Amino acid sequence: MNVEITDLTRRFGRNQAVDGVSLQAGPGVFGLLGPNGAGKTTLLRMMATVIPPTTGHLRLLGRDPGAYGPRREVRRRLGYLPQNLGYYPGFTVAEFVEYFALLKEMPAARVPAAVATAVERVDLGGRAKAKLRTLSGGMLRRVGIAQAIVNEPELLLLDEPTAGLDPEQRVNFRALLRDLGQRATVVVSTHLVEDVGAACSQVALMDQGKIVFDATPDELTARGTEQGTGDAPLERGYTAVLAAARS
Amino acid sequence: MTDTDPGVPEAPADVDLGRVWISVAAQVWRRQPGWLERTAGRLLRSPGLARALLTTPSLLLPWLLTSIAVLAAGAAATTDSGQPLVALVAPAVAAAAIAYAYGPGMDPAWELSCSMAISDRMVLLVRALAVFAVNAVLGLAASAVSASGAAAAVTFGWLIPMTAVCAFALAVATVARSANAGAAAGVAAWLITVLSGRVASGHFAAAVTDTFLFLPYLAIGAVCAAIALYATRIPRGTLR
Numbered sequence: 149m150n151v152e153i154t155d156l157t158r159r160f161g162r163n164q165a166v167d168g169v170s171l172q173a174g175p176g177v178f179g180l181l182g183p184n185g186a187g188k189t190t191l192l193r194m195m196a197t198v199i200p201p202t203t204g205h206l207r208l209l210g211r212d213p214g215a216y217g218p219r220r221e222v223r224r225r226l227g228y229l230p231q232n233l234g235y236y237p238g239f240t241v242a243e244f245v246e247y248f249a250l251l252k253e254m255p256a257a258r259v260p261a262a263v264a265t266a267v268e269r270v271d272l273g274g275r276a277k278a279k280l281r282t283l284s285g286g287m288l289r290r291v292g293i294a295q296a297i298v299n300e301p302e303l304l305l306l307d308e309p310t311a312g313l314d315p316e317q318r319v320n321f322r323a324l325l326r327d328l329g330q331r332a333t334v335v336v337s338t339h340l341v342e343d344v345g346a347a348c349s350q351v352a353l354m355d356q357g358k359i360v361f362d363a364t365p366d367e368l369t370a371r372g373t374e375q376g377t378g379d380a381p382l383e384r385g386y387t388a389v390l391a392a393a394r395s
Numbered sequence: 396m397t398d399t400d401p402g403v404p405e406a407p408a409d410v411d412l413g414r415v416w417i418s419v420a421a422q423v424w425r426r427q428p429g430w431l432e433r434t435a436g437r438l439l440r441s442p443g444l445a446r447a448l449l450t451t452p453s454l455l456l457p458w459l460l461t462s463i464a465v466l467a468a469g470a471a472a473t474t475d476s477g478q479p480l481v482a483l484v485a486p487a488v489a490a491a492a493i494a495y496a497y498g499p500g501m502d503p504a505w506e507l508s509c510s511m512a513i514s515d516r517m518v519l520l521v522r523a524l525a526v527f528a529v530n531a532v533l534g535l536a537a538s539a540v541s542a543s544g545a546a547a548a549v550t551f552g553w554l555i556p557m558t559a560v561c562a563f564a565l566a567v568a569t570v571a572r573s574a575n576a577g578a579a580a581g582v583a584a585w586l587i588t589v590l591s592g593r594v595a596s597g598h599f600a601a602a603v604t605d606t607f608l609f610l611p612y613l614a615i616g617a618v619c620a621a622i623a624l625y626a627t628r629i630p631r632g633t634l635r
Contacts, residue, residue: 196510230506236503260425263425
C-alpha cells in the first residue's frame, strides 16, 4: 500500500479539521469527495507532508514521513497540487515546472526532458515560453498539474485539480489521471462527483472530518438507488450517504 | 492522394517522433542559468537551492535598489552631520529584508515549497544568510563612504546589533508565520533600542557605540536564532 493512514487527526485550535481518519490506497485513482469544509484539503496537506498530524499514524510509500530521511525520500517521489497554487508571475511555464523539478531533487541532467514531457502532457507545449502572468486560470491549473507530475511521482495528490478547466480540458485531464493511475497512487480531492465517476477506481467520502464512506464508485452509485437527490446516479449516492451520515 | 507531402521524406518506421519532439523541446525550453546561479549551485551543491536563493523576494532588484537608496541617504546624512546614521539605519533595513525573505504571503508558492525534497528550512536559512550578507556589504560600503570623525569609530560597530535585530525579526516572522509581523517587530525593537540608548546615555548613537551592549546583542541573536530553528523544526515522528 502506498498510503496507510490510521486514526489520523488534525486540530487547528478548537477546530477538529480531521477526526480519526483511517484509509489505505494502492496504485490507482482514489477520489476524495465531500462538501466544503469536510477536511479533504487538510487530509491532503498532511499526506503531502506540508503539515504534521496532531495524532495518528501515517505511512507513505512504505515510509514514516515524520522522520527527516524518510520524509525527504517520500517528497522526491511525491507530486502535489495545492488548492491555491501560488506562482511567480515572471516565470515562464517551463521555468516554473523546472524550478519544482529541481526542488524535488531530480538529477539535473534529467530535468529538461522531464519538464518538456510534463508540459506536453498537460497540452501547454504551445505556451511553454509564456510568462505565467499572461495565462488564464485554467492554464495556470494545468501548469500546477505539470509541476506535480514532472518527477513521475509514485504518489500524486491533487486538490481540486479540475477547478477552472473547461469541459474539453476536464475530459483530457481525466484520461491523464487514468493513465497516471496505472503506475502511481493518485489521490484526487474534489467536490465534483462526475470527476470521480469518470476517473476513480476507489472513492472515500468525508464529512465533518470523518470518512463516512470508502468503497468503489459503483457502490456509491448503488447507495443512491432508493434515496438521495441529484441529477446523476453518483450524485444521488453522494447525497444519500451524506444524509445517512448526518442523521 | 497520399497523406504525406511528396517533397518531405517520410520518417523511418522505427523513429518515435514523440520522443524526438520531447528532446527538441527540452533543448529549446531549457533555461540557461546565469553565472550567479551557477556559482551558487556549486557552492550550495544543489541547483534547486540555488534557484530558490535567486527567487528570494528581498533580493529582487526593486528591493535591492530601495536598500541602496536608503543607505545612500544615510551615508549622505552621516557625512553632513557627523552622526553615524548609517549605523542606525542599516540594522532596521536588514531586519525588514530578513523578514521578507521567505514565508507565507511573501513566497507565492510557499505551500508547494513545503512539500519539496529540499526542505523549506534549508531555503529559509540560505536566503536569510544571503540577505544578511548582502545587507552587511551594502552597510559596509555606506559606512566606508561616510566614515569620518565619530562615524569612523562605529563603522563596524553596527554589525553586531544588526545580527541581533535580524535574528529577532527572523524569529518573529517564523513563529508568527508573517513577514509583516517580523519586519514590524525587528524595526520596532531597533527603534526602542536606539531611543533607550539615547535616554540612558544622552547620545543618539549609544546603541551602536556602547561596547558593553555587544554581549547582550550576541546573546539575543543566539536565542532568536534558536527560536527560528525551533519554529521551523522537523517534527520527530507522528504521534500515536
